[in-house]
Amino acid sequence: MNNTIVSYLSQFEGHQKFLAVASEFLGFDVTALVGFVIFFTACFILVNVAAAIGGLGTYAERKISADIQMRQGPNRVGPYGLLQFLADGVKMILKEDVVPAQADKFLFNIAPLLALSGVFATLAVLPLSSGFILTDLNIGIFYLLGVGSVVGVAIFVGGYASNSKWSLLGGMRGASQIISYEVPVTMSIISIVLLSGGMSLVTVTESQGGLPHQWFILHNPFTFIGFFVMFIGTLAEANRAPFDLPEAESELVSGYHTEYTGMKFAFFALAEYAEVFVLCGIVSALYLGGYKVPMDLGNGVFFVENLGLPAVIGKNIGQLLQLGAFFTKTFLLYYVVIWIRWTLPRMRVDDLMTLCWKYLTPISLFNLIGCAIWVYFFENQSMWSVIFKAGAAGAGHH
Amino acid sequence: MSSTNLDVFMPVIILIALAIIMFVGAIGVVGKLLRPHKPTPLKETPYECGEAPVGSAWSNFNVRFYVVSLIFIIFDVEGALMFPVAAVFKDFVAIGAGGVVLGSLLLFILILASGLVYCWKKGDLDWVKSFQLSEDQLKKLNEVEAR
Amino acid sequence: MFENILFFISSFLVLGGATMVVLSKNLMHACIFLLFTLFGVAGLYLTLGADFLAAAQLVVYAGGVVILMLFGIMLTGGTENKENRFGIEKIPGMGSVKTYIVAGVSILFIATVVLKIIANYMRHYQQTDLPEYMTTVERIGHSLLTDHILAFEISSILLLGALIGAAMIARPRKS
Numbered sequence: 001m002n003n004t005i006v007s008y009l010s011q012f013e014g015h016q017k018f019l020a021v022a023s024e025f026l027g028f029d030v031t032a033l034v035g036f037v038i039f040f041t042a043c044f045i046l047v048n049v050a051a052a053i054g055g056l057g058t059y060a061e062r063k064i065s066a067d068i069q070m071r072q073g074p075n076r077v078g079p080y081g082l083l084q085f086l087a088d089g090v091k092m093i094l095k096e097d098v099v100p101a102q103a104d105k106f107l108f109n110i111a112p113l114l115a116l117s118g119v120f121a122t123l124a125v126l127p128l129s130s131g132f133i134l135t136d137l138n139i140g141i142f143y144l145l146g147v148g149s150v151v152g153v154a155i156f157v158g159g160y161a162s163n164s165k166w167s168l169l170g171g172m173r174g175a176s177q178i179i180s181y182e183v184p185v186t187m188s189i190i191s192i193v194l195l196s197g198g199m200s201l202v203t204v205t206e207s208q209g210g211l212p213h214q215w216f217i218l219h220n221p222f223t224f225i226g227f228f229v230m231f232i233g234t235l236a237e238a239n240r241a242p243f244d245l246p247e248a249e250s251e252l253v254s255g256y257h258t259e260y261t262g263m264k265f266a267f268f269a270l271a272e273y274a275e276v277f278v279l280c281g282i283v284s285a286l287y288l289g290g291y292k293v294p295m296d297l298g299n300g301v302f303f304v305e306n307l308g309l310p311a312v313i314g315k316n317i318g319q320l321l322q323l324g325a326f327f328t329k330t331f332l333l334y335y336v337v338i339w340i341r342w343t344l345p346r347m348r349v350d351d352l353m354t355l356c357w358k359y360l361t362p363i364s365l366f367n368l369i370g371c372a373i374w375v376y377f378f379e380n381q382s383m384w385s386v387i388f389k390a391g392a393a394g395a396g397h398h
Numbered sequence: 399m400s401s402t403n404l405d406v407f408m409p410v411i412i413l414i415a416l417a418i419i420m421f422v423g424a425i426g427v428v429g430k431l432l433r434p435h436k437p438t439p440l441k442e443t444p445y446e447c448g449e450a451p452v453g454s455a456w457s458n459f460n461v462r463f464y465v466v467s468l469i470f471i472i473f474d475v476e477g478a479l480m481f482p483v484a485a486v487f488k489d490f491v492a493i494g495a496g497g498v499v500l501g502s503l504l505l506f507i508l509i510l511a512s513g514l515v516y517c518w519k520k521g522d523l524d525w526v527k528s529f530q531l532s533e534d535q536l537k538k539l540n541e542v543e544a545r
Numbered sequence: 546m547f548e549n550i551l552f553f554i555s556s557f558l559v560l561g562g563a564t565m566v567v568l569s570k571n572l573m574h575a576c577i578f579l580l581f582t583l584f585g586v587a588g589l590y591l592t593l594g595a596d597f598l599a600a601a602q603l604v605v606y607a608g609g610v611v612i613l614m615l616f617g618i619m620l621t622g623g624t625e626n627k628e629n630r631f632g633i634e635k636i637p638g639m640g641s642v643k644t645y646i647v648a649g650v651s652i653l654f655i656a657t658v659v660l661k662i663i664a665n666y667m668r669h670y671q672q673t674d675l676p677e678y679m680t681t682v683e684r685i686g687h688s689l690l691t692d693h694i695l696a697f698e699i700s701s702i703l704l705l706g707a708l709i710g711a712a713m714i715a716r717p718r719k720s
Contacts, residue, residue, distance in 0.1 A: 004406055032546055035405060043412040047420070093424060096434050101442035102454060106574060117417035124409040134409040138682055142481050142600045146587075147410075149608025153580060156615055160456075160573065164444035168455045172619070175612050176463045179470040182608070186477040190484045197488035199481060199682060258445055262433060263425045350525035353466070357514075357523040361473075365511050372487065372503055376496045380488060404548050407591055411551065459619040461715055467616050468711035471609040472704050478601045479689070479700060486686030499690055502698060509701040513708040522712040 003202060005042045006035045008131035012312055042134055046123050050274045055085030057273035061338050068342045088266075095262035103259065104161040111158035112264045115271040118150030122278045127201040129291045129322035130299075131315075140201040141189055144282065145182070148237070151275060152178035155239075155246060158268065159256035170255030173349060174246030178237055180356045185233035187364035188226045191371040192216055192286045195223070195380065201282075205290035210297075210325075215289040219382045222370035227287045229364050231333075234279040236356070239272065241341035245349055276337055277330065284329035291322035465522060476510050548592055555588025572618050580611050597681045 009015050022030045059074065059082065066073030074081035099108055125140040127133050137143050152175045159171015193199055195216060196207040208215050217227045236243040247255030257268045284290055296302070303314035347355070378386050444451050483503060490499040517523050562582030569575040583606045590599035689697045 004409075006405070032405075036408065039408050040412055043409050043416060047413065047416050051420075093429050094432050096436065097425070097429065098437070098441055100444050101439070102444065104571070104573065107577065110577065113418065113421045116421055117414045120413045120417040121410055124413055134413075135406045137406060137596070139596050139600045142478075142597070142604065146600050146603025146608060149604065149612075150580075152608065153577075153611055153615070156612065157573075157577065160615075160619075162444065163455045164451070165446065165455045167444075172459060172463055172616075175615070176466050179467055179609065179612055183470060183473045183477075186473070190477060190480050193481060193484040194487050197485060199485050253445065253447065263429050267421060267424075353523070353525040357469075358518065361514065362511075365507060365514075369504060369507055372500055375487060376491055376500045379491065404551060404591060404594075407551065408547055411554065458621065459616070461620060464613070464616045464620055465712065465715040467609070467613040468715060469708060471605070471613060472708040472711070474605055474609045476701070476704055478604055479697065482597060482682050482686035483689050483697070484686075485682050486690065489683075489687075490690060502690065502694055505698060506701045509698075509705050510708075513705045516709055517712050520712065520716070522716065 003130075003133065003136040004039075005132060005134055006038050009038060014312075039134070042132075043123075046126075046134060047120060050120070050123055050277065051270060053277050054270045054273035055089065056082075057276065057334070058088065058269065059085050060334070061341075064335070064338045065342045068339070092263050092266040097264065098259075098261045100163060100259050102163045104163065107157050107161035108259075109264075111154050111161060112260070112267040112271070114157065115151050115154035116267050118147055118154060119271045119275045119278065121147040121150075122275075125201055126278060126281050127205055127285050127290055128326055129319045130202060130206070131319045132323060133202060136200050136202045138198070138200050141193070141199050141204070141282070141286075145186065145189070148275070148278075149178070149182065151271065154271075155256050158260070159246075162256075162259035164259050166253045166258045167256050170246040170252045170258070174239060174256055177239070177243065177245060177352060177356075180353060181233045181236035181243075181360070184229050184356065184360035184364040185237065187361070187368050188230040188233065189286065191223065191226055191364075191368045194368070194371050194375055195219060201285050201290070205285050205292060208289045208292055210289060210292040210294035212289075213384050214292075214382070215287060217287040218384075220371070220374050220378075221383065222367040222374060223287065225363060226367045226371075227283075229360050229367065230287065231283055232355075232360065234283055235337065235340065236352070238276045238279055238337075240276060240337055242344040242347050243352060244341075244346060245352060277334060280333035280337065281326065281330045284326065284333055288329050288333075289325075290329070291326040293318075293321045293325045297321050462525065469517060469522070472513070473510070476506075480506070551588055552592045555585045555592065558582065558585030559589065560585075573615070576611060576614050576618065579614070580607055583607050583611070595681055597685055 019031055019034060022034070062084070063073040063081070065071075074084040077083045077087045099105060122144050124134045125137055125144055127136070155178070156171045156175035159167040159169070159174065162168070192204060196204040198204065198207075204216075212218060216223050218224065235241075239246050245255075246252075247257065252258070257265055260268060297318060299315075299318050301314070301318075303309045303317050304311050307314075309317070374380075381389075444455070480503075483499075483506075487496075487499060487503070490496055558581050562578045562580075562585060565578040566575045566582065569578060583602060587599040587602040587607070590596075590602060
C-alpha cells in the first residue's frame with residue numbers, strides 16, 4: 001500500500017548501494033534527503049511533461065480541427081508546425097499585462113494561480129504505470145475530486161474579478177456547471193470503487209486486466225453505461241465542447257477569461273488542457289484498464305525468464321510498456337475529446353442542466369445500485385465469466 | 399518497502415510549490431522584464447464589443463445558481479459518506495455478510511434518490527422556471543385583462 | 546521532518562487565512578482566504594493521520610461550501626460598497642468599554658479552566674514516535690457498516706431533510 005516512486009526505486013540494489021555510499025561520504029543518513037530529491041525531480045519532470053502535453057494539446061486541437069474542416073492548420077514553426085506552441089508561449093510572455101481599471105486586482109491575479117495549482121496537484125495520483133506513479137494514495141480518487149474542484153472556484157473568481165459582464169456570466173456558468181456534473185461523476189466513480197474494493201488508483205487498475213474483456217467498461221452492463229456517463233461528465237468538468245458554455249465565444253466573447261491577457265491567459269489555457277489530459281487519464285484508469293499491458297508483460301517477468309535479461313532491466317522494460325499503454329489510451333481519449341468538440345454544436349444552458357440533473361444523475365444512481373447488486377449476486381465476476389459458466393452449466397444438462 | 403508516515407503526501411506540496419514558482423517566475427520575473435507596460439484608460443476598460451460599458455458588472459445574480467449549489471452539496475456529502483462504505487463492500491461480500499450491507503447501502507441511496515425525485519417533482523431542477531397559476535389566480539388575471 | 550514542514554505550512558495557512566478573513570473588508574476576498582484556511586485545516590488533518598477526513602474536507606468544503614458562499618455573496622450583488630450600513634468605511638470597534646471588560650474577564654476565565662484541565666495531561670505526556678502511517682478508509686468503512694450503521698442511515702435522512710429544506714427555502718413564493 002501507498003507505493004510511491006521512491007519506494008519503487010528503492011527496491012533496486014543500486015539505490016541501496018548509493019544510499020550507503022552517500023551516507024558514509026556525507027556522514028549522516030541521506031535516505032530522507034534522497035527521497036526528497038527523487039520526489040522533486042519526478043514532480044519537476046511530470047510538471048514539464050504536463051505543460052508540454054498542454055501545449056501540444058493546443059497544437060493537436062488546431063491540427064485536428066483543420067483536418068476535420070479540410071484546412072492546413074499550423075505548419076510553419078518546426079516540422080509539421082510542431083513547435084507552434086513554443087512560439088505561442090514566447091508571444092504570450094512578451095504581451096502586455098492589461099488589468100482592467102475597475103477589476104478586483106487581488107482576485108484577478110490569484111485566479112490563474114488557483115487553476116494551475118489545482119490541476120498540478122491532481123498530477124500527484126495520476127497512475128502512469130505501477131512504478132512510475134508519483135504517489136499512490138489510499139484515498140487517490142477522492143483526493144483527486146477534492147483538489148480538482150478548486151478549478152471551479154478559480155473559474156468563478158476569474159470571471160468575477162474581471163468586472164466585465166461577459167466574464168461574470170461565464171464564471172457563474174462555469175462554476176455551476178462544474179459542480180453539477182461532479183454529482184454523476186462521483187456516483188460513477190463510487191460504482192467503480194465498489195467493484196475494485198479500494199480508492200487508490202493502482203488498486204483500481206490492478207483489479208482489471210490487460211485485454212478489453214477484462215476492463216471495467218465491459219465488466220457488466222452497468223459499468224458500460226457508467227463509462228459514457230463518466231466521459232460526458234468529464235467533458236463538462238473540463239469545459240470542453242459541447243459543454244463549453246463558460247467560454248462560449250458566440251455569445252460571451254471569451255467567457256471567464258475575456259479580460260485576461262498574456263501569461264495569465266496562457267496559464268488558464270494550460271490549466272484547461274492539462275486538466276483534459278488528467279481527466280482522460282483517470283477515465284482510462286477507471287474504465288479502460290489504465291496502464292495494464294496484455295498478457296502480463298507489464299511486470300517484466302516475461303523478459304527475465306524468456307529473454308534472459310537482468311531483473312532490473314526486465315522490470316523497467318515492463319514499466320515502459322505500461323507507460324506506453326497508459327499514454328496510448330489517454331491520447332486516444334484526448335483525440336475523441338477534440339473530435340467531439342469539432343463535431344457537435346454547443347448546448348443551451350438549460351439543456352445542460354436538464355441533461356445533468358434529469359438524465360445523468362438518475363442514470364448514475366441506477367448504475368450504482370446495479371453495480372452493488374451485481375457484486376452481491378455474482379460475487380464480482382465479470383459478465384463474460386457469468387455467461388460462460390451459465391453456458392457450461394446449460395451444456396452439462398444435456 | 400512502503401514509505402513511512404506522511405512522506406507519501408510530499409509530492410502534493412512539491413507540485414503546488416512548483417505551480418507557484420512557475421506562475422510567479424513567468425509573470426513576476428521573466429515577464430516583467432520582457433513585456434511592455436503602457437496602460438491607457440481605453441485599454442483598461444472592460445471589453446464589451448466596442449460599446450462603452452455602463453455601470454459595474456457586479457450586480458445581483460439569479461437565485462437558481464444558489465439552488466443548484468445547495469443541491470450539489472447534499473450529494474457531495476452523500477458521496478463522501480458512501481466512498482468508505484463502497485471501498486469495504488467487497489470484504490463484507492467475501493465474508494458472507496453482503497446481504498445486510500447491500501440492504502443498508504440501497505436504503506441509503508434510495509432515501510437520497512427520493513429527495514431527488516421530490517426536487518424534480520416540485521420543479522427545483524428546472525433551469526427555466528415555469529409557474530403554474532392556480533385557478534383563482536387565473537380567474538383574477540382574466541378579470542384584470544378583461545377590464 | 547516532513548511532518549513538521551506540513552504542520553508549519555498548514556498552520557500558517559489556517560492562522561493567516563483566518564486572520565485575513567476577519568480583517569478583510571471585501572466579502573469575496575474573505576471567501577478566498579477562507580478557502581486557504583480550509584486547505585490548511587485539511588493539512589492539519591493529514592498531520593494527524595486522518596487522510597480520508599482531509600480529502601473529505603477538500604471535497605465538501607473547498608469544492609462545495611466555498612462555491613455556495615460565492616454564489617450566496619453574488620445573490621447580494623457582490624461587494625461594490627466596502628462600507629457598512631452606517632456609512633463607516635473601516636471595521637468599527639464594536640461594543641463599549643463594558644463589553645470589552647466582560648470579554649477580557651471571560652477569556653481569562655476560560656483560559657485558566659482549559660489550561661488547568663490540559664496541564665494534567667501535559668505533565669504526563671511523553672514524546673513518542675508517530676505511529677506508522679496507515680489508511681483510515683477501511684476503518685471508517687468498517688465502523689460505518691457495523692457499529693455505526695444506524696448513524697449511517699440516519700445521516701441519509703438528515704441529508705434528505707436538508708435537501709428538501711434547501712429546495713423549499715430557495716423556491717420562489719407563489720402569491
